[in-house]
Amino acid sequence: MTALAARPPSAPAGAASETIVPAGGWRYGLMGFPLAFVALPLYVLLPHFYAQSFGVPLAILGALLLGVRLLDAFIDPLLGRWCDRLYARSSTSALHWAAVLSVAMALGFVSLFFPPVQAMPELLVWAGAGLLLTTIAYSALTILHQSWGARWGGDAVQRSRIVAWREGCGVLGVVTASVAPSVLGWTGTSLLFATALTCAYAAWRRAPAPDVQPRGLATDTGRQATASALWHPFSKPRFRRLLLVFLVNGIASAVPATLVLFFVQDRLQVPASQQSLFLGAYFVSAALAIPFWLRCVPRIGMGRTWGVGMLLSVATFLFAAQLGAGDSSAFVVVCVLSGAALGTDLALPAALLAGVIAEDGDQGQAEGLYFGWWNFVTKLNLALAAGLALPALQAWGYAPGARNEEALQALTFAYCLLPCALKTLAAALLYGLILRKEP
Numbered sequence: 001m002t003a004l005a006a007r008p009p010s011a012p013a014g015a016a017s018e019t020i021v022p023a024g025g026w027r028y029g030l031m032g033f034p035l036a037f038v039a040l041p042l043y044v045l046l047p048h049f050y051a052q053s054f055g056v057p058l059a060i061l062g063a064l065l066l067g068v069r070l071l072d073a074f075i076d077p078l079l080g081r082w083c084d085r086l087y088a089r090s091s092t093s094a095l096h097w098a099a100v101l102s103v104a105m106a107l108g109f110v111s112l113f114f115p116p117v118q119a120m121p122e123l124l125v126w127a128g129a130g131l132l133l134t135t136i137a138y139s140a141l142t143i144l145h146q147s148w149g150a151r152w153g154g155d156a157v158q159r160s161r162i163v164a165w166r167e168g169c170g171v172l173g174v175v176t177a178s179v180a181p182s183v184l185g186w187t188g189t190s191l192l193f194a195t196a197l198t199c200a201y202a203a204w205r206r207a208p209a210p211d212v213q214p215r216g217l218a219t220d221t222g223r224q225a226t227a228s229a230l231w232h233p234f235s236k237p238r239f240r241r242l243l244l245v246f247l248v249n250g251i252a253s254a255v256p257a258t259l260v261l262f263f264v265q266d267r268l269q270v271p272a273s274q275q276s277l278f279l280g281a282y283f284v285s286a287a288l289a290i291p292f293w294l295r296c297v298p299r300i301g302m303g304r305t306w307g308v309g310m311l312l313s314v315a316t317f318l319f320a321a322q323l324g325a326g327d328s329s330a331f332v333v334v335c336v337l338s339g340a341a342l343g344t345d346l347a348l349p350a351a352l353l354a355g356v357i358a359e360d361g362d363q364g365q366a367e368g369l370y371f372g373w374w375n376f377v378t379k380l381n382l383a384l385a386a387g388l389a390l391p392a393l394q395a396w397g398y399a400p401g402a403r404n405e406e407a408l409q410a411l412t413f414a415y416c417l418l419p420c421a422l423k424t425l426a427a428a429l430l431y432g433l434i435l436r437k438e439p
Contacts, residue, residue: 025161025162025165026165026169026203027203027204027206027207028145028148028149028162028165028166028203028204028207028208029162029164029165029166029167029168029169030169030199030200030203030204031141031145031166031169031200031201031203031204032145032165032166032167032168032169032170032173032200033169033170033172033173033176033196033200034102034173034193034196034197034200035138035141035142035145035170035173036169036170036171036172036173036174036176036177037109037173037176037177037193037196038105038109038134038135038138039138039170039174042109042112042134042177045177045178045181045261046065046112046131047061047062047065047258047386047390048261048262049113050127051400052400054118054120054123056120056123056124057394058390058391058393058394058399058400059390059391059394060124061386061390062386062387062388062389062390062391063387063391064124064127064128064131065131065382065383065386065387066383066384066386066387066388067128067387068128068131068132068135069135069379069380069382069383069386069387070379070380070383071132072132072135072136072139072379073375073376073379073380073383074376075136075139076139076143076372076373076375076376076379077230077369077372077373077376078230078372079136079139079140079143079368079372080143080368080369080370080371080372080373080375081229081230081368081369081372082140082368083140083143083144083147083367083368083371083372084147084365084366084367084368084369086144086368087147087151087210087367087368091148091209091210094144094147094148095204095205097140097144098141098144098145098201098204099201101137101140101141101144102137102141102197102198102201104133104136104137105133105134105137105138105141105197106193106194106197107133108130108131108132108133108134108135108137109130109134109190109193110190110194111126111129111130111133111134112127112130112131112134113186113189113190114186114190115127115130135379139375139379142371142375143368143371143372143375144368145166145204146166146350146367146371146374146375147367147368147371148204148207148209148210149162149163149165149166149354150162150353150354150357150363150367150370150371151210151363151364151367152208152210159351159354159355160294160297160302160347160348160351161294162351162354163346163347163348163350163351163354164290164291164294164347166350167290167346167347167350168287168290168346168347170346171283171284171286171287171290171346172287173196174283174286175279175280175283175284175287176192177189177193178276178279178280178283179276179279179280180192182272182273182275182276183276210364229366229369230369232362232366232369233362233366233369233370233373234373236356236360238356238359238360239353239356239360239370241433241434242349242352242353242356242434243373243374243377244429244433245426245429245430245433245434246349246374246377247377247380247381248422248425248426248429249310249345249349249422249423249426249430250345250377250378250380250381250382251381251384251385251422252313252419252420252422252423252425252426253313253342253345253381253419254381254382254384254385254386255385255389255414255415255418255419255422256317256338256415256416256419257385258382258385258386258389258390259389259393259411259414259415260278260279260282260415261275262393262398262400262411262415263411263412263415264278264331265400265401266398266400266401266402266403266407266408266411267323267324267325267408267411267412267415268323268324268325268326268327268328268331269325269326270328270331274328277332278331278332278335279335281332281335281336281339282335282336282338282339282342283339283342284339285335285336285337285338285339285340285342285343286339286340286342286343286346287343288340288343289339289340289341289342289343289344290343290346290347292340292343293305293309293343293344293347293348294347296308297348302348302351302352302355303352303430303434303435304435305344305348306344306345306348306349306352306430307427307430307431307435308344309340309341309342309343309344309345309348310341310344310423310424310426310427310430311423311427312337312340312341313338313341313342313419313423314420314423314424314427315337316334316337316338316341317334317338317415317416317417317419317420317423318416318417318420319333319334320334320338320415320416321412321416321417321420350374353370353371353374354367356370357370389414389418392414393410393411393414396410396414397410398410398411
């Protein structure tokens with residue numbers, strides 16, 4: 001499986017030149033900054049916001065997030081096919097729709113944090129509708145953006161750099177979105193989000209357009225052709241293996257992301273004023289670690305570099321399981337190391353997918369479809385983390401503000417040890433399904 005080989009292959013004929021990445025990479029990647037507001041921070045901050053501000057029970061929040069996210073996720077492959085058809089027309093057509101989706105996403109985001117009603121069930125209906133609008137617009141815009149970068153092509157090093165621009169800007173967006181509410185309030189955060197989205201779209205319009213000509217799947221018409229094409233990526237063994245590893249690893253990462261504020265608040269008993277410090281350390285470390293991981297790619301390959309990140313995460317959360325009240329300094333170390341491990345999750349899996357698309361002969365015709373299924377799994381990870389971990393914690397006797405030892409042990413198990421088990425499984429799958437098959 002040369003896409004994941006220890007040594008990157010040379011760039012295929014017709015691939016984007018090495019100069020595209022430094023010249024246009026930042027213009028392309030900047031859209032990752034506002035998109036990040038609607039990704040991880042939304043699932044970290046939204047449950048805590050509704051639980052603290054409106055007293056919504058954790059089980060109801062988990063069910064709401066799970067239901068909306070699953071409904072949104074199931075249409076991602078259809079959105080992927082739609083994006084491929086936009087690119088089949090022209091890159092300009094894709095950019096025009098990106099503007100419409102940006103407006104819809106901004107409106108949905110603002111509606112979530114400024115509900116006109118506060119009584120249930122009206123509040124839950126409003127939150128569900130706002131979340132659905134936000135996530136559907138986010139999904140389509142993300143697939144359009146990811147497909148643009150994948151269509152540039154290039155070898156393993158270049159693909160990882162393209163993704164690094166996007167995900168590096170995304171990490172900065174995550175950091176900003178994580179700390180902005182405590183600094184600017186939700187009004188200032190919403191204005192910042194809208195401004196960043198406008199600037200990022202303007203920069204994207206000036207990025208080099210991919211010159212790969214669409215063919216085949218991108219231009220298929222008819223109901224039967226569409227239904228068959230939707231499942232096309234699963235006919236590729238490389239994609240199935242990579243997606244399974246991505247699924248297990250993603251759940252392992254999503255569980256602690258969903259529970260981190262509860263762990264800090266109740267297990268560590270740290271004042272709310274310090275919580276933004278931990279989130280900032282986590283995401284800043286991820287951004288700073290990306291260049292280091294990119295240096296590892298030419299030496300050991302993308303697959304092995306990703307595996308090293310998984311093992312670092314396991315070791316870090318085993319250490320975190322030993323922490324208790326007042327261990328805020330030690331938890332900063334946990335945030336730095338787990339953030340560094342996150343850098344591999346951000347920069348490498350999507351680059352591996354771009355390589356799989358190219359090697360399976362689908363470059364320039366089905367990137368949207370592949371990324372549609374990829375984002376489906378990403379959302380499934382977050383939905384399962386919120387929809388299963390939160391109700392399970394409530395069933396085990398934990399509630400926000402708990403101080404009894406049994407409840408805190410349940411929180412520690414869910415936040416620290418469950419992700420360790422899942423990351424270990426992901427590393428084993430990476431080795432058994434991918435690394436062992438390399439030449």
